Amino acid sequence: MKCDSCEYGTKDLSVEVCNGCGASLRQVDGIEIGHCFDLGTRYSESMGLEFAREDGGLDHVLMASYGIGVSRVIAAVIEQNHDDRGIDWNSEVSAFDVSIVLAHHGHEARNEARRVHNELEESGLDVLLYDGQRSVGERFAESDLLGIGLKVVVGNNYLEDGELELETRGGEKVAFSSRDMIEEVRGAIR
Ligand SMILES: [Zn+2]
Structure with missing residues (x-):
C-alpha cells in the first residue's frame, strides 16, 4: 500500500490510511529489494552515543539503517526484464554488450x-x-x-x-x- 501525498508505504494490505499524513493509501505492485530498520535509541543507549542539545542537556542519538539485498536487486531486474528465451539484461547490468x-x-x-x-x-x-x-x-x-x-x-x-x-x-x-x-x-x- 502506498501514499500518493507523501513517501509512506507499507506491506500491510489492511492499512488503508497513511501513517504519515492521513491520506488514503493505494494498492500498488512492488518488489522488495531491501529493508529499513527503525532502531531508535536501542544501540545509542547501549553504546553511550549522545549529542548536546541547544539547552546544554544530552540526548541519545536516534538511529536507523537500511539494507539493499544485492541478490534481490538482481532478481528484481530479471523479473522486470525477461522474455520466453530467458533473461534480457539491460546494458547497465549485463556482463556483455x-x-x-x-x-x-x-x-x-x-x-x-x-x-x-x-x-x-x-x-x-x-x-x-x-x-x-x-x-x-x-x-x-x-x-x-x-x-x-x-x-x-x-x-x-x-x-x-x-x-x-x-x-x-x-x-x-x-x-x-x-x-x-x-x-x-x-x-x-x-
Ligand atoms: Zn501520506
Missing part, C-alpha cells in the same frame, strides 16, 4: 570471429565470443539464455563480402559492412 555468434564451421570463420571480437573489445566493449563445440543453433540459443541483448553473426556473408549481421534480442536483423562495425554495434546498444 554483445556476443559474437559464429554461424559457420571452419578455421577461417573462427579466426575471423576472433578478429571481430578483438576489434570490438579494443573499442571498449565487453564481448562474448562463442567458438566452443556447439551447433550454430545452440550458440544462438545460449547467447539469449545468458541474457545478452545483441548478437553479431559471423557467417557466409562475412567470408564472401565482409558483411556482418547484427541481431537484436527481439529478432530484428541488420546487415552492415565490417568497416562500420563499431559504429553499428555501439548504436544498437540499449
Whole structure:
C-alpha cells in the first residue's frame, strides 16, 4: 500500500490510511529489494552515543539503517526484464554488450570471429565470443539464455563480402559492412 501525498508505504494490505499524513493509501505492485530498520535509541543507549542539545542537556542519538539485498536487486531486474528465451539484461547490468555468434564451421570463420571480437573489445566493449563445440543453433540459443541483448553473426556473408549481421534480442536483423562495425554495434546498444 502506498501514499500518493507523501513517501509512506507499507506491506500491510489492511492499512488503508497513511501513517504519515492521513491520506488514503493505494494498492500498488512492488518488489522488495531491501529493508529499513527503525532502531531508535536501542544501540545509542547501549553504546553511550549522545549529542548536546541547544539547552546544554544530552540526548541519545536516534538511529536507523537500511539494507539493499544485492541478490534481490538482481532478481528484481530479471523479473522486470525477461522474455520466453530467458533473461534480457539491460546494458547497465549485463556482463556483455554483445556476443559474437559464429554461424559457420571452419578455421577461417573462427579466426575471423576472433578478429571481430578483438576489434570490438579494443573499442571498449565487453564481448562474448562463442567458438566452443556447439551447433550454430545452440550458440544462438545460449547467447539469449545468458541474457545478452545483441548478437553479431559471423557467417557466409562475412567470408564472401565482409558483411556482418547484427541481431537484436527481439529478432530484428541488420546487415552492415565490417568497416562500420563499431559504429553499428555501439548504436544498437540499449
Ligand atoms: Zn501520506
